[in-house]
Amino acid sequence: RAKADGRGLSRGFEPEMDLALRERRALQQDLATALSRNELFLHWMPQADTKTGEINGFEALARWKHPVRGVVPPIMFIPVAEETAAIVQIGEWVLRTACREGMRWPKPGKVAVNLSPVQFQHGDIVQLVHSILLETGLPAERLELEITEGVLLDDLSGALNTLRRLKALGVQIAMDDFGTGYSSLSYLQAFPFDRIKIDASFIQTLSTSPQAKAIVRAVVALGASLDMPITAEGVETPEQRAFLAELNCEEIQGYLVGRPSPVVSFESPFIKQRMRAAG
Ligand code: C2E
Ligand code: MG
Ligand code: MG
Ligand code: MG
Numbered sequence: 084r085a086k087a088d089g090r091g092l093s094r095g096f097e098p099e100m101d102l103a104l105r106e107r108r109a110l111q112q113d114l115a116t117a118l119s120r121n122e123l124f125l126h127w128m129p130q131a132d133t134k135t136g137e138i139n140g141f142e143a144l145a146r147w148k149h150p151v152r153g154v155v156p157p158i159m160f161i162p163v164a165e166e167t168a169a170i171v172q173i174g175e176w177v178l179r180t181a182c183r184e185g186m187r188w189p190k191p192g193k194v195a196v197n198l199s200p201v202q203f204q205h206g207d208i209v210q211l212v213h214s215i216l217l218e219t220g221l222p223a224e225r226l227e228l229e230i231t232e233g234v235l236l237d238d239l240s241g242a243l244n245t246l247r248r249l250k251a252l253g254v255q256i257a258m259d260d261f262g263t264g265y266s267s268l269s270y271l272q273a274f275p276f277d278r279i280k281i282d283a284s285f286i287q288t289l290s291t292s293p294q295a296k297a298i299v300r301a302v303v304a305l306g307a308s309l310d311m312p313i314t315a316e317g318v319e320t321p322e323q324r325a326f327l328a329e330l331n332c333e334e335i336q337g338y339l340v341g342r343p344s345p346v347v348s349f350e351s352p353f354i355k356q357r358m359r360a361a362g
Pocket of ligand 1: 128143144145156157158161174177197198199229259260283316317318319336337338339343
């Protein structure tokens with residue numbers, strides 16, 4: 084009797100854990116119907132030429148409008164979707180929607196889409212990309228797939244083979260969040276990425292950390308010698324942009340260029356500024 088009570092109590096003693104678990108389960112259940120209820124939509128974040136400010140394209144960022152919770156950020160629902168493999172359907176929806184919307188833009192800019200490692204493990208991602216390009220009519224060279232090193236972690240040779248087949252379709256492959264993982268350098272040796280995206284954490288500490296400055300300088304130099312253009316993520320200030328421009332870092336993305344938005348605008352904030360200054 085006492086034992087049974089004890090067990091009952093000990094469960095009650097971990098309310099936070101129960102809550103976190105229940106939260107995840109609730110999110111997982113709601114996610115299962117999110118697609119069929121049309122609760123997902125895309126935000127677009129501009130990517131600009133560091134020096135001229137010209138908008139090169141936009142990254143698609145998934146958003147979930149939960150009927151009760153409001154807009155749930157991707158850091159909360161993507162990991163949950165990865166656990167149940169719901170990300171496979173969600174990722175397919177993101178890819179198709181991004182290519183479709185990209186076809187309606189006023190200019191043929193780059194359409195950047197994030198892929199989850201789970202999408203590499205389930206189903207044929209190469210076949211999927213191929214059929215979505217055919218279905219939407221988006222030229223392959225306009226599509227840039229952003230992958231993190233998570234894709235390469237457990238089956239390196241399988242992942243490399245998939246990446247090569249994707250590249251053979253004519254799409255671009257970018258290494259996302261560069262510098263935050265464990266063996267990013269060996270991946271650069273193993274695969275000819277079309278772009279490296281330096282993680283925002285390095286950019287956001289540029290003004291306070293000499294180490295971050297040294298690392299960013301070195302990564303931009305590495306990109307130049309490997310013939311892989313660099314995108315700096317999380318650029319928020321003119322000082323950060325000036326530093327990156329001086330290093331000849333090709334592209335920037337961040338609040339300075341534009342916030343994620345449901346509509347795309349190819350009007351560059353810098354070009355407007357310079358015209359104002361000149362006029
Ligand atoms: P990510 O691919 O590295 O995307 C960049 C994230 O950093 C976005 O957050 C963006 O809004 C944010 N960001 C960019 N510039 C700035 C800046 O200047 N300041 C600040 N404070 N934030 C900035 P978001 O939209 O919350 O996405 C977070 C992550 O969720 C993404 O990181 C990506 O890993 C994942 N994600 C988003 N959409 C998808 C998707 O469709 N599929 C997959 N697999 N993952 C996605
Ligand atoms: Mg990304
Ligand atoms: Mg990133
Ligand atoms: Mg990220």
